[in-house]
Amino acid sequence: MSNIGRVIVAVSGGVDSAVAALFLKRKGFDVVGVFMENWDVTDEMGICSVAQDAEDAQWVCSRLDIPFHHVSFVKEYWHEVFCSLLKDYGSGYTPNPDILCNRQIKFDTFYRYAKDKMDANAIATGHYARTTFGSFLENYDPVAGVHLLKPVDLFKDQTFFLSQVPQMPLQRTMFPLGNLTKNQVRRIACEHEMYHIVKKKESRGICFIGSRNFRNFISEYLVDKPGNFRDIDNGHIVGKHSGIHQWTIGQRCRIGGQVKPYFVARKDPKSDDILVASGTNHPSLFIQFFFAAESHWIHSVPEPLMLEGIFECEFRFQHTKPLVKCTLVAMADNQVLVKLVRPLRAITLGQYAVFYKGKECLGSARITLLGPSLQSLGHGEQNGCLVRGIVYDSAVHTVDVRG
Numbered sequence: 001m002s003n004i005g006r007v008i009v010a011v012s013g014g015v016d017s018a019v020a021a022l023f024l025k026r027k028g029f030d031v032v033g034v035f036m037e038n039w040d041v042t043d044e045m046g047i048c049s050v051a052q053d054a055e056d057a058q059w060v061c062s063r064l065d066i067p068f069h070h071v072s073f074v075k076e077y078w079h080e081v082f083c084s085l086l087k088d089y090g091s092g093y094t095p096n097p098d099i100l101c102n103r104q105i106k107f108d109t110f111y112r113y114a115k116d117k118m119d120a121n122a123i124a125t126g127h128y129a130r131t132t133f134g135s136f137l138e139n140y141d142p143v144a145g146v147h148l149l150k151p152v153d154l155f156k157d158q159t160f161f162l163s164q165v166p167q168m169p170l171q172r173t174m175f176p177l178g179n180l181t182k183n184q185v186r187r188i189a190c191e192h193e194m195y196h197i198v199k200k201k202e203s204r205g206i207c208f209i210g211s212r213n214f215r216n217f218i219s220e221y222l223v224d225k226p227g228n229f230r231d232i233d234n235g236h237i238v239g240k241h242s243g244i245h246q247w248t249i250g251q252r253c254r255i256g257g258q259v260k261p262y263f264v265a266r267k268d269p270k271s272d273d274i275l276v277a278s279g280t281n282h283p284s285l286f287i288q289f290f291f292a293a294e295s296h297w298i299h300s301v302p303e304p305l306m307l308e309g310i311f312e313c314e315f316r317f318q319h320t321k322p323l324v325k326c327t328l329v330a331m332a333d334n335q336v337l338v339k340l341v342r343p344l345r346a347i348t349l350g351q352y353a354v355f356y357k358g359k360e361c362l363g364s365a366r367i368t369l370l371g372p373s374l375q376s377l378g379h380g381e382q383n384g385c386l387v388r389g390i391v392y393d394s395a396v397h398t399v400d401v402r403g
């Protein structure tokens with residue numbers, strides 16, 4: 001894109017966006033830094049981390065000698081991200097707030113603000129990701145459309161969180177860090193004497209809410225709805241809980257009076273029962289296919305899926321987990337049936353199934369219906385032994401289907 005002019009960079013007060021802003025400035029763009037405030041309470045420790053981050057963001061901008069703006073999207077975050085989270089938790093889903101925050105806030109509210117209110121031609125963030133348009137939109141080609149690609153630093157790959165970003169904002173987004181590793185970014189920040197920014201802890205946990213205990217946090221907003229823990233093998237009540245929203249699939253439950261470790265296998269929002277399985281590799285925790293809805297394809301629906309109704313690619317449903325080969329089958333209403341090459345543990349309703357082909361992140365769809373577990377299919381014992389053709393690998397929580 002020639003003549004880009006003004007670029008609005010989202011500056012969080014962390015090292016990544018600081019170095020992204022530095023690169024933009026070096027490239028000669030008319031750069032403006034914007035800090036977004038999306039949440040407005042002091043955390044449990046009495047420290048207002050938002051104020052500290054805003055101060056750091058301002059410091060970064062003054063160090064780079066670029067204008068700084070502090071904007072509040074508290075209302076938008078509340079309505080478009082947080083309310084939807086609460087609704088999901090209440091109905092037994094485990095949503096992904098970071099994916100939603102990128103889709104609704106950074107690549108919608110913030111993008112529109114930059115374009116309409118600040119007269120910008122492009123936005124930039126410190127995400128580790130690349131696009132076919134290049135780190136600085138040097139290959140901008142609106143006719144071809146943009147593809148989202150993994151970054152050079154695969155360990156820091158953030159494409160998972162960007163898998164619901166719409167095409168138009170992505171076409172106007174620069175990811176200046178896509179070709180760098182985190183170590184290089186830290187080193188560059190040190191070379192520019194941004195020592196206290198480099199030393200800051202990585203942002204963890206829910207977008208903008210920080211690193212506080214999420215279960216305690218969400219409980220402040222949803223009323224308790226007590227129910228029973230039931231052993232999935234025999235239906236016996238083995239304990240009580242105070243709400244299905246506090247638990248997620250695969251999570252270990254510390255149930256008073258029980259010697260064996262139990263893990264959440266299913267949640268029933270109608271009865272408020274949580275079905276628990278004894279042992280981390282219990283067959284009720286593994287499934288091999290599921291349905292996902294509201295498919296979002298960043299560039300376009302993959303051709304084989306559109307033309308033949310079937311498509312082979314790779315999948316993950318958690319940011320840090322390895323990719324697993326899968327086959328997608330097109331269903332009505334923008335749904336897909338996802339069949340994995342091997343059963344996986346703790347696939348969870350409400351999470352996003354994110355699809356990849358080679359170095360491209362294609363998009364994602366929301367997991368809405370789970371197929372039968374290995375237990376329902378009649379598979380019994382586990383723990384590293386061969387059971388009806390299936391080897392359970394307890395170390396990585398995956399199983400290989402043999403024969």
Ligand SMILES: Nc1ncnc2c1ncn2[C@@H]1O[C@H](COP(=O)(O)OP(=O)(O)OP(=O)(O)O)[C@@H](O)[C@H]1O
Binds near residue numbers: 127
């Ligand atoms: N409060 C905020 N205000 C402005 N931009 C933000 C804010 N939070 C995140 N961002 C933008 O989103 C990017 C990714 O945020 P995330 O919290 O996932 O990343 P991070 O890797 O810790 O980045 P950083 O080191 O810049 O904080 C940031 O690099 C920044 O550009």
